[in-house]
Amino acid sequence: MEVTANTAADSEEVWRGGNKPLNVSYGKMMMWFFIVSDALTFTGFLVSYGFSRFKNINSWPIADEVFTHFPFLHGIDAPMYYVALMTFILIFSSVTMVLAVDAGHHMHKSKVTFYMLLTIIGGAIFVGSQAWEWKNFIRGEYGALETRGGQILQFVDTSSGKRASIQEFAVAIETNRSTHKSSNGIWYKAETSLPTVSLEEVKKGFLANKNLVIRTQELDEKGQKTVLSRSESKGILGNAVGVVEGANLIHNEYGNRLFADFFFFITGFHGFHVFSGVVINIIIFFNVILGTYERRGHYEMVEKVGLYWHFVDLVWVFVFTFFYLV
Amino acid sequence: MEAEGHKLAIFRGLLKFKSNQQKIWGVLIFLSIVTTVEVALGIIKPEILMIPFLKMKILNWIFIILTLVKAYYIAWDFMHIRDERSGLKNSIVLPLLILIPYLAFILLIEADYIFDVMDSGFVAWNF
Numbered sequence: 477m478e479v480t481a482n483t484a485a486d487s488e489e490v491w492r493g494g495n496k497p498l499n500v501s502y503g504k505m506m507m508w509f510f511i512v513s514d515a516l517t518f519t520g521f522l523v524s525y526g527f528s529r530f531k532n533i534n535s536w537p538i539a540d541e542v543f544t545h546f547p548f549l550h551g552i553d554a555p556m557y558y559v560a561l562m563t564f565i566l567i568f569s570s571v572t573m574v575l576a577v578d579a580g581h582h583m584h585k586s587k588v589t590f591y592m593l594l595t596i597i598g599g600a601i602f603v604g605s606q607a608w609e610w611k612n613f614i615r616g617e618y619g620a621l622e623t624r625g626g627q628i629l630q631f632v633d634t635s636s637g638k639r640a641s642i643q644e645f646a647v648a649i650e651t652n653r654s655t656h657k658s659s660n661g662i663w664y665k666a667e668t669s670l671p672t673v674s675l676e677e678v679k680k681g682f683l684a685n686k687n688l689v690i691r692t693q694e695l696d697e698k699g700q701k702t703v704l705s706r707s708e709s710k711g712i713l714g715n716a717v718g719v720v721e722g723a724n725l726i727h728n729e730y731g732n733r734l735f736a737d738f739f740f741f742i743t744g745f746h747g748f749h750v751f752s753g754v755v756i757n758i759i760i761f762f763n764v765i766l767g768t769y770e771r772r773g774h775y776e777m778v779e780k781v782g783l784y785w786h787f788v789d790l791v792w793v794f795v796f797t798f799f800y801l802v
Numbered sequence: 803m804e805a806e807g808h809k810l811a812i813f814r815g816l817l818k819f820k821s822n823q824q825k826i827w828g829v830l831i832f833l834s835i836v837t838t839v840e841v842a843l844g845i846i847k848p849e850i851l852m853i854p855f856l857k858m859k860i861l862n863w864i865f866i867i868l869t870l871v872k873a874y875y876i877a878w879d880f881m882h883i884r885d886e887r888s889g890l891k892n893s894i895v896l897p898l899l900i901l902i903p904y905l906a907f908i909l910l911i912e913a914d915y916i917f918d919v920m921d922s923g924f925v926a927w928n929f
Binding site for chain 1: 822823826827829830833834837840841844845852858859862865866868869872873876877879880881882886887889890893894897898901902905906909910912913914916917920921926
């Protein structure tokens with residue numbers, strides 16, 4: 477099956493294990509070395525995520541409230557469905573990969589080509605989906621206020637029991653404040669774009685609408701976010717120092733900042749793996765078409781990239797559990 | 803049950819396949835079922851599974867166990883660990899099996915301690 481360059485060394489037994497005690501080629505073994513070390517890198521990421529989460533166990537964002545979008549279903553609360561779909565896509569592309577490896581064992585060039593193509597398509601869809609998830613996460617949905625201590629204050633409409641969006645209830649205040657541009661002065665400091673509503677506008681809108689209350693980061697005994705009463709809300713509103721819309725590495729409207737940081741790092745690092753996996757698969761795909769492995773006499777290269785591809789799938793299984801389910 | 807170097811039985815021999823392709827599809831079906839169960843549990847969140855057990859809800863323990871089950875079948879059947887020599891198998895699996903729980907254990911215990919300090923300490927974190 478796996479035929480490597482046969483040397484004279486193969487026949488002579490060096491020590492008791494022989495020259496190939498593990499019965500695996502050099503390339504495959506090195507791929508396994510890489511996978512084990514990469515698995516430990518992901519372990520580091522995921523365990524530090526767990527560390528931050530246990531450290532903030534009573535104020536961590538609830539994933540079901542963060543990832544609620546599904547393509548073409550606007551305004552419909554669909555937690556988890558999209559990530560579940562992404563998981564299925566990735567598992568399926570893993571299956572086409574292992575079928576390509578199997579076809580390679582039987583030297584069926586056309587089948588290997590076909591299955592490799594399906595794998596590449598599956599991987600591309602997955603990366604695209606992840607980009608879309610990022611876009612929704614970065615843009616945010618309802619917006620929130622941030623206190624001096626970095627706590628997030630979100631708003632709930634008691635008449636409907638649903639979250640209220642700050643852009644909707646804020647009352648506009650005429651102001652001359654505009655984004656500082658380099659064209660407006662010699663001495664300037666670059667400034668990011670202003671939020672769509674200012675802190676004062678949100679406060680004014682909050683006081684004008686009697687149905688609004690504030691929801692804090694803290695979780696109650698049932699694992700739900702604590703919703704304050706109207707009078708408590710008015711009191712805590714004074715602590716707010718800024719408006720947060722969406723999430724980035726510094727601010728995060730969904731709750732704890734570390735949540736956004738780990739989301740970007742872990743899914744980003746995984747997405748980078750998927751992306752490089754797709755690129756490697758494309759290279760191997762063209763090699764298959766060109767008949768490189770047909771001439772070489774074996775498709776072990778497909779098996780090696782297959783190992784990498786399955787590993788990416790394996791990591792996603794864990795990311796899915798720890799980010800979206802647990 | 804071996805064909806061209808592939809071991810074709812899963813679930814400790816409970817389920818035997820005729821060819822490697824069949825085994826691949828069988829494992830896919832199994833993984834899909836497990837994922838569907840996970841997603842269904844995640845959406846329904848049955849009240850009975852929300853009881854804490856060892857610092858975590860029972861539901862979360864179920865998720866983690868199902869994840870490990872999935873990981874096992876991906877590694878064993880898709881990555882062909884099942885067909886490798888035991889030497890290779892052990893040198894891949896044992897380092898991970900020893901180091902990962904170890905790291906998780908010490909860091910999570912430490913995080914739990916830090917939570918207690920922040921929770922009952924004299925420093926205000928929420929201002």
